[in-house]
Amino acid sequence: MKVSNGQMGRRILGFAVAATALAGAAAAAYAGTPGQPSPWEMTLQPSASPVMDNITWFHNFMLSIIVPITLFVLALIIVVVFKFNSKSNPVPSKTTHNTLIEVVWTIVPVLILVAIAVPSFRLLFQQLDIPKADLTIKATGKQWYWSYAYPDNGKFEFDSLMVADKQPRLLAVDNEVVVPVNKVIRIQTTGADVIHSFAVPAFGIKIDAIPGRLNETWFKATKEGMFYGQCSELCGKDHAFMPIAVKVVSDQEFAAWVEAAKKKFASNPSNSFASIGTVAQ
Numbered sequence: 001m002k003v004s005n006g007q008m009g010r011r012i013l014g015f016a017v018a019a020t021a022l023a024g025a026a027a028a029a030y031a032g033t034p035g036q037p038s039p040w041e042m043t044l045q046p047s048a049s050p051v052m053d054n055i056t057w058f059h060n061f062m063l064s065i066i067v068p069i070t071l072f073v074l075a076l077i078i079v080v081v082f083k084f085n086s087k088s089n090p091v092p093s094k095t096t097h098n099t100l101i102e103v104v105w106t107i108v109p110v111l112i113l114v115a116i117a118v119p120s121f122r123l124l125f126q127q128l129d130i131p132k133a134d135l136t137i138k139a140t141g142k143q144w145y146w147s148y149a150y151p152d153n154g155k156f157e158f159d160s161l162m163v164a165d166k167q168p169r170l171l172a173v174d175n176e177v178v179v180p181v182n183k184v185i186r187i188q189t190t191g192a193d194v195i196h197s198f199a200v201p202a203f204g205i206k207i208d209a210i211p212g213r214l215n216e217t218w219f220k221a222t223k224e225g226m227f228y229g230q231c232s233e234l235c236g237k238d239h240a241f242m243p244i245a246v247k248v249v250s251d252q253e254f255a256a257w258v259e260a261a262k263k264k265f266a267s268n269p270s271n272s273f274a275s276i277g278t279v280a281q
């Protein structure tokens with residue numbers, strides 16, 4: 001069957017449109033549970049913070065630039081393969097320069113890069129420029145669990161370990177980090193032994209927890225509920241079993257939890273941060 005270039009181009013375009021529509025429909029069908037991964041999920045986890053809103057937007061914006069460029073290059077390759085092979089084009093052209101095309105293929109990529117750079121830098125500033133925090137939590141990565149300290153709320157500290165038979169599997173822990181909704185939470189991270197990484201996809205945060213250093217990032221949870229993440233730096237044999245579980249609650253529930261947590265974790269033997277704080281007072 002003889003297929004002309006135009007027909008071929010239309011077929012490729014039709015295939016691309018169908019594939020995109022299929023992926024979109026599948027993504028909508030498998031939207032899943034917010035705050036955790038779900039089966040057949042193809043998109044980013046649903047956002048629950050202003051930073052993640054912008055990451056999602058930037059991701060989609062980049063896709064809308066990348067997909068047409070990729071299809072355009074693919075179309076060019078196909079045209080070259082079919083139209084300029086030695087059979088269909090036995091006498092090659094000797095053309096070497098074309099000023100217009102050279103100007104266009106210099107200027108257009110520059111404009112595309114500028115269009116990408118502007119929202120990219122805006123997003124970076126939003127992530128790195130930490131607003132005035134309502135609450136600071138220190139997350140310490142240990143082999144292989146996380147410890148959380150609440151210096152603003154009574155200086156208690158507790159360990160958070162994965163619970164093997166609790167759902168969601170490999171994400172549920174015994175003691176969750178609890179934070180109030182719609183408040184700026186500053187997360188400070190460090191490592192007690194090796195490098196770990198504190199990451200919660202729905203909040204758009206991922207920051208290394210490095211021994212001897214204090215890193216910080218921030219998030220503002222805009223929805224109540226459970227949000228899960230995992231250590232995201234290979235840290236040893238149980239790297240896959242030190243999840244991060246964040247429970248976002250109302251202000252009242254948070255205040256009640258703080259009171260209960262102060263008593264519950266008062267005699268925690270791993271309470272190094274709290275004991276240092278008490279000695280200093």
Ligand SMILES: [Cu+2]
Pocket residue numbers: 141142195196197231232233234235239242
């Ligand atoms: Cu780790």
